[in-house]
Amino acid sequence: MASKYRLSKPRGFKFAHFYDRRKSAMKKRMTARTIRATTMVAFLALVVVGLMTRLAPGTLSSLGIRSIALVCPLGALEIMIASRSVIPLAITSLLCIILVGLVLGKVFCAWICPVPLTRMLSSQSRGPEPEPLTIAAIRPESPLQPSIFHSDRPSRIRLDSRFLVLLGTLATTAVVGFPVFCLICPIGLTCATIIGLWRLIGFNEPSWLLLVFPVVLALELLVFRKWCRRLCPLGALFSLISALNTNLRPKVDKQKCLRTSQGLDCTNCKDACCEEIDLHHAEQSSPLSECTKCRDCADACPAGAIGFRKNAKTKLTKTESSHTD
Amino acid sequence: MDYRIGLNRRDFVSATGLVVGLVSLGAVVKLLPADVHLIRPPGGQDEDGFVALCTRCDRCRSICPTQAIAPARLEDGLLAVRSPKLDFRLGWCTFCGRCAEVCPTGALPSYKAECFEFAGLPDEVFCKTQLKLGVAVINRDRCIAWAGPSVCTICSTKCPYQAITLDEYGRPLVDLDLCNGCGVCENLCPSSRLLSYQGGLRRGIEVSALETKGL
Numbered sequence: 001m002a003s004k005y006r007l008s009k010p011r012g013f014k015f016a017h018f019y020d021r022r023k024s025a026m027k028k029r030m031t032a033r034t035i036r037a038t039t040m041v042a043f044l045a046l047v048v049v050g051l052m053t054r055l056a057p058g059t060l061s062s063l064g065i066r067s068i069a070l071v072c073p074l075g076a077l078e079i080m081i082a083s084r085s086v087i088p089l090a091i092t093s094l095l096c097i098i099l100v101g102l103v104l105g106k107v108f109c110a111w112i113c114p115v116p117l118t119r120m121l122s123s124q125s126r127g128p129e130p131e132p133l134t135i136a137a138i139r140p141e142s143p144l145q146p147s148i149f150h151s152d153r154p155s156r157i158r159l160d161s162r163f164l165v166l167l168g169t170l171a172t173t174a175v176v177g178f179p180v181f182c183l184i185c186p187i188g189l190t191c192a193t194i195i196g197l198w199r200l201i202g203f204n205e206p207s208w209l210l211l212v213f214p215v216v217l218a219l220e221l222l223v224f225r226k227w228c229r230r231l232c233p234l235g236a237l238f239s240l241i242s243a244l245n246t247n248l249r250p251k252v253d254k255q256k257c258l259r260t261s262q263g264l265d266c267t268n269c270k271d272a273c274c275e276e277i278d279l280h281h282a283e284q285s286s287p288l289s290e291c292t293k294c295r296d297c298a299d300a301c302p303a304g305a306i307g308f309r310k311n312a313k314t315k316l317t318k319t320e321s322s323h324t325d
Numbered sequence: 326m327d328y329r330i331g332l333n334r335r336d337f338v339s340a341t342g343l344v345v346g347l348v349s350l351g352a353v354v355k356l357l358p359a360d361v362h363l364i365r366p367p368g369g370q371d372e373d374g375f376v377a378l379c380t381r382c383d384r385c386r387s388i389c390p391t392q393a394i395a396p397a398r399l400e401d402g403l404l405a406v407r408s409p410k411l412d413f414r415l416g417w418c419t420f421c422g423r424c425a426e427v428c429p430t431g432a433l434p435s436y437k438a439e440c441f442e443f444a445g446l447p448d449e450v451f452c453k454t455q456l457k458l459g460v461a462v463i464n465r466d467r468c469i470a471w472a473g474p475s476v477c478t479i480c481s482t483k484c485p486y487q488a489i490t491l492d493e494y495g496r497p498l499v500d501l502d503l504c505n506g507c508g509v510c511e512n513l514c515p516s517s518r519l520l521s522y523q524g525g526l527r528r529g530i531e532v533s534a535l536e537t538k539g540l
């Protein structure tokens with residue numbers, strides 16, 4: 001039975017997607033990734049809609065129709081601090097975003113933000129697929145440690161380096177009196193570069209920003225590496241909000257999982273997760289509040305054991321769920 | 326709330342580096358003298374307040390029916406880059422208030438306006454407000470009427486606010502009280518097309534920003 005699974009060795013980098021696995025899982029993986037890339041591009045395309053029409057949908061800094069708009073939560077905080085005033089639309093935006101975060105968690109990070117798009121593109125160009133691993137290769141010499149799953153309860157918040165950047169951003173904004181992070185925000189720079197290109201072509205309006213912004217973007221995303229995990233203050237805000245989110249969390253079906261059902265040393269789900277979540281070792285994992293609902297783990301699982309529905313038939317037993325993340 | 330510190334040295338170093346970068350960027354932007362005076366869309370005239378509030382979302386630029394709003398370039402200063410500025414070569418401002426309506430942050434607060442039709446530009450509806458974007462300044466070396474001997478009355482007949490009168494020799498003069506910097510005159514001034522290239526692309530009449538409280 002085991003021979004119907006083929007696993008491949010994950011690469012050293014996090015976004016290794018070229019796992020060889022069940023045909024159907026393969027198809028599913030294609031869909032999740034493709035849908036994500038599509039929604040990300042769709043949100044960027046709004047910028048182009050704003051350039052081609054006078055509908056003013058805005059950019060990811062603020063999206064809206066007419067006088068109804070959502071402001072980026074970090075931007076909303078920054079402008080209220082910079083102007084030392086309470087801005088009604090900024091407050092309602094924050095409330096809406098908190099609400100969305102409670103229901104959908106950090107969904108923005110995997111489905112809307114254009115930053116992972118650049119990562120997808122660069123991971124695509126990293127050469128041929130790795131050698132497939134055989135089942136024999138993941139048969140452990142000694143029995144595996146029993147899995148410790150994450151609990152169903154709200155997660156513990158992990159205060160990491162992103163919160164340092166968040167604090168630094170807000171403090172600097174208070175001192176200099178303008179939303180300073182917006183100047184280097186990779187999302188803003190991406191939108192600005194699109195607008196800059198449009199102005200160059202349509203209005204013959206060249207600007208140094210067309211050179212400078214892409215360079216800064218590349219610096220942030222490629223040189224700093226792991227922007228999302230280490231540095232993004234927006235992600236830090238979303239993590240705070242999603243600490244209370246318990247919907248759409250990845251859950252392992254122990255009957256299907258190769259680890260729990262067959263004792264094989266499969267780590268595909270952990271290796272696929274760019275948030276460093278290990279579904280099987282809650283104690284060493286990022287908290288589940290960091291889950292961006294990207295579905296990469298589910299798609300990487302050769303056994304199709306990971307589901308996101310609340311009552312997926314993966315109820316944990318008392319002992320296994322005793323550990324909270 | 327339940328929390329845990331998850332900070333290793335490498336992450337700490339990267340994050341500190343980024344914050345130091347942010348602080349220096351903020352300091353440089355604040356300390357560098359901004360010598361470019363941008364003309365902001367109506368309502369954005371208090372430069373300090375404006376840059377504190379604008380999130381550079383591009384909504385005002387998109388909605389402007391005359392396309393007078395352009396995104397500021399890097400050349401306009403680090404503080405201004407991506408924010409909206411008026412470019413009267415592209416359009417003029419009718420004070421229609423649409424940009425203020427879509428501005429989500431109040432960087433462009435809404436204002437009272439009384440709108441009227443103007444026979445000189447029958448396709449447009451202009452509005453009277455308390456606002457002043459800037460004032461028109463005549464570049465006498467570039468103005469066709471001032472440079473002579475030709476006659477030109479385009480700006481004086483097209484100004485929706487009747488701010489331009491002609492002197493006894495038929496040369497335009499700007500009434501600083503009536504002019505609100507709408508930019509019609511600059512937009513329509515033909516001098517950069519008709520006069521020789523000497524003097525560059527400057528036009529005979531151009532709107533310049535008022536002294537702002539900003540840097």
Ligand code: SF4
Binds near residue numbers: 275277291295297298
């Ligand atoms: S746990 Fe799964 S869905 Fe959540 S971020 Fe990691 S890979 Fe994506």
Ligand code: SF4
Binds near residue numbers: 257
């Ligand atoms: S859930 Fe799937 S990917 Fe994760 S260890 Fe089990 S079989 Fe492997």
Ligand code: SF4
Binds near residue numbers: 420
């Ligand atoms: S008031 Fe109307 S015409 Fe003037 S800049 Fe705003 S949108 Fe454009």
Ligand code: SF4
Binds near residue numbers: 433
């Ligand atoms: S709509 Fe307001 S916040 Fe957005 S770019 Fe224009 S002035 Fe700035």
